Amino acid sequence: MDTLKTIEKLAKAAQNEALPMFDVSSYVLGQMRTVQVQRANLLPIEFFTALAAVAASIVIVLSVVAWQTIVNPMAQLIAPLQESSLW
């Protein structure tokens, strides 16, 4: 007999097997509540993360400005002396 026909017959028989019965509703509800509590706990973390991000951006802006205006301290040594009138 053709092997695939045999498998099809096996499948037909397998479709009638007795299935296990259990209830997952309490577990699913529990998971839903747990995730919602976790999400609620995440709120302060999200708030402080946002606060830290704002602080970091202010520091970055200030440091860019500072970087642009910074002067090499050694430049003073090699800079030509200021002419000063003796009298």
Added chain:
Amino acid sequence: MSIYKTDAASYNIAVENLDYNDICDSLAGDQKAFERLVIRYQPRIIRLMWRFSRDRQTCERLVQDVFVEAYFSLKTYKAKAPFEHWLSRIASRVGYRHFKEQDKEKQTLPLPDFDIAAADSQQQQADPEKAAELLYWLLAKLPATDRLALTLVYLEDCSIKDVADKTGWTTPAVKMRLSRARKKLKEIAEKEKISERFEWTL
């Protein structure tokens, strides 16, 4: 009149309305409404997930995963098809993920007890449990995608269109995959001499 946004024939107006109300209530934060959906659909999902794992504990975990995933994706449900179809798509995805995990772990299942199954040869019919066990064992030798396609066709009696709906593959892709999977399964079954072992299939 069907509440679903397609021309597809409604399968049961009463169930559709019940589902729709429970979905709306769940989205509004009523967990009891989602519990009602779980209770309504868990026998069907258990049946489907049993095809993906014959271990009771694993099956239970898979069913739980399906409903938890459904709850958190409920916002994406557009009522284009009955809720049951949407749920079975999630279930197929969860089952496929389980097959892929098994592939990664390279789990080898023990060969089912052929002698006990063959003892039914006088009755000219297979013991459903033994037949399912043997078929599961054979399908486990295939890669995850082939296994998914054949599991849905053989054990859930799905048509090519149903497989395409559940997996998100195109119809020609399903046809091609099924044809290749059948060829591979035939080779495995011939190697294991399945036909010779089961005279009840005559």
